[in-house]
Amino acid sequence: MGLLRVGIVGLGNIARKAWLPVVATASQWEVAGAWSPNQQKAREVCAGYRIPCMGSLRELAAVCDAVFVHTSTASHYAVVSELLQAGVHVCVDKPLAESLSDAQRLVEMASLRKLTLMVGFNRRFAPLYRELKTHMDGAASLRIDKHRTDSVGPQDLRFTLLDDYLHVVDTALWLNGDRAHLQSGMLQTNDDGEMLFAEHHFACEHRQITTAMHRRAGSQRETVRLVTDGAVYEVNDMRDWQSEQGGIMTRRPVPGWQSTLAQRGFEGCARHFIECVSNQTAPETSGEQAILAQSLVDRLWREAMSE
Structure with missing residues (x-):
């Protein structure tokens, strides 16, 4: 079998910043082409990376694995759904679909066709979150804060929950290693229904889990804090590691050789998808x-709407 033929759909901001630099420059697979609804922008981006620019999604699917x-x-x-029906394996940005029912249909479609369907969390x-996960045994509390400098609106509450807060909830569930029971929480919105602040408390056995996000905190910081029996660990912005044991504080410098995309997991995520397909x-x-994390976020939104 030759190199896996890989394609890219959508060439907007997140694709250009986070995924193209990884996907388009690797030697372990062949980039067969890209397609985007904005054909003018697609031709410009594809030319910059020397990627074939396809005229339709069907045309791209025909040349990709x-x-x-x-x-x-x-x-x-x-x-x-069009890609799965064409027999193509898919890695899609979160959330899997706009509605839970559509997300479930895609899962069933991929299963029926024995295709890989992965969501790019x-x-x-x-790397530092994966290391932190190894210290979860005996943990008493886990707190994740992901704040924004000034990002209130213009989208509504549901959009922001699915677009951004979903990251926080999914990371907390994944680090915990199990489903957690929602205990309490709050969602604050402005008069236009745009999210201002969210904080929720979950429990799993003897562990307390907290997720929080403020959309106008004056800070773009993301912090994960883990308190265990004998140690406290803190990771800031997925790049700074700090731990305290026996009253001794340890801070680790960021590896000079490690790229930002590797630190933030984009490189590992892309490679994992290719390995799973191969x-x-x-x-x-x-x-x-x-779907687990999306179901929980959908519940938070529905409960907020019913109040």
Whole structure:
């Protein structure tokens, strides 16, 4: 078997910043082409990376074994279902689909066709988060804060929960290693229904889990703090590691050789998808796994709407 033929759908901001630098420059697979609804922008981006620019999604699917999807959330179901029907393995940005029912249909479609369907939760592949996960045994509390400098609106509460807060909830569930029971929480919105602040408390056996996000905190910081029996660990922005044991504080410098995309898990996520397709193994962020976090976020939104 030759090199895996990989394609890219959607060439917007997130694709250009986070995925193209990884996917388009690797030698372990062949980039067969890319397609985006904005054909003018697609031709410009493809020319910069020397990637064939396809005229349609069908044309791209015909020359690919696996495809990374970076289109809008509203288009996920239509794009991913067409690729799966064409027999192509898919890695799609979160959330899997705009609605839970559509997400479930995609999972069933991939299962029926025995195709890999993975959701690109990059934080699960951030090296420091993966290391932190090894210290979860005996942990009493886990807290994740992901704040924004000034990002209130213009989208509504549901959009922000699915677009951004979903990362926080999924990372907490993954680090915990099990489903957690929602105990309490709050969602604050402005008069236009745009999210201002969210904080939720979950429990799993003897462990307390907290997720929080403020959309106008004056800070773009992401912090994970883990308190265990004998140690406290803290990771800031997926790059700074700090631990305290026996009153001794240890801080680790960021490896000079490690790129930002590797630190934030994009590189590991892309490679994991390709390995799963090549080896026919189940991805860590399968469609079924992605639905767990999306179901919980959907519940938070519905409960907020009913108040």
